[in-house]
Amino acid sequence: MTTERKKIGFLSFGHWADERGSGVRTASDVLLQSIELSVAAEQLGIDGAYFRVHHYARQLASPFPLMAAIGARTSTIEIGTGVIDMRYENPLYMVEDAGAADLISGGRLQLGISRGSPEQVIDGWRYFGYQPAEGESPADMARRHAEVFLQQLEGRGFAQPNPNPMFPNPPGLLRLEPHSEGLRDRIWWGAASDATAIWAAEMGMNLQSSTLKTDESGEPFHIQQAKQIRAFREAWQKAGHSRKPRVSVSRSIFALTDDRDRAYFGRGGKDSDQVGVIDETRSVFGRSYADEPDRLIEQLREDEAIAEADTLLLTIPNMLGVDYNTHVLESILTHVAPAMGWR
Secondary structure (H helix, E strand, C coil): CCCCCCEEEEEECCCCCCCCCCCCCCHHHHHHHHHHHHHHHHHHCCCEEEECCCCCCCCCCCHHHHHHHHHHHCCCCEEEEEEEEHHHCCHHHHHHHHHHHHHHHCCCEEEEEECCCCCCCCCHHHHHCCCCCCCCCHHHHHHHHHHHHHHHHCCCCCECCCCCCCCCCCCCCECCCCCCCCHHHHEEEECCCHHHHHHHHHCCCEEEECCEEECCCCCCHHHHHHHHHHHHHHHHHHHCCCCCCCEEEEECEEECCCHHHHHHHCCCCCCCCEEEEECCEEEEECCCEEECHHHHHHHHCCCHHHHHCCEEEEEECHHHCHHHHHHHHHHHHHHHHHHHCCC
């Protein structure tokens, strides 16, 4: 269990909808508000701005222009994803995009990648020009893309140079440019199962564990997730990596401190886990939290996985706008984090 100061970030799904009550009606709205919220969060002392990536949906999709823009407007906040679906990615082009965005931000990218979740389109990655190799599953393809991405982030030359180049080349094989030193250590894998968490550790990636997990024991979600984190750290140690890994968990947590909070979330959070089936796999979905600060703190102290993680990502209702979400984050920092020992 970690006893260090906990990093606290927000995780936005980046929804927009032109409907009553929405403060985010267009793609332009969600992009610009994501930048503004990141600036406001940094001013509050929030440690990270993270964004989901979904295709074919009215949600954030291509993350690198957004992260570069946030990087240009901020100076300290971490900027990340949770997660990029590697079934859809050209890993070499992604190295170039990631390197450029990381350099613009001064080395603050924290990229969560994974096999992704069910999308709006059946096998949507096929329209992007990708398909599993013979004998591969889509998840296998995602891991293959991830392995190429990780290898190329190391910055070693691999491409034979043209003997008559337009511009002078450095000696030897050429690498992808721009290269951002240290980015390889800031890649996270979004793991739903214990096995993929162990694989992530063996590959030298940090761990992102979300609000759902493959149900592998029938135990409460937070207990299964805490066990997954411990298995990840044990595998990391066995792999002999020199650095210390990071682990994040995501939660919906709302401190009810004013009439707006009570109007939106006054019915409380989901007091118990939910069970569902994703891709024919039984999964357990963690509860959400919404209560007066004193009671909220008592509930959060029982969450074993939050205690195990060094980073907590707060999922936010982004369609309620920048001002309200700034208030949500400030309420956690003011009324919850100190009592929990996170600050």
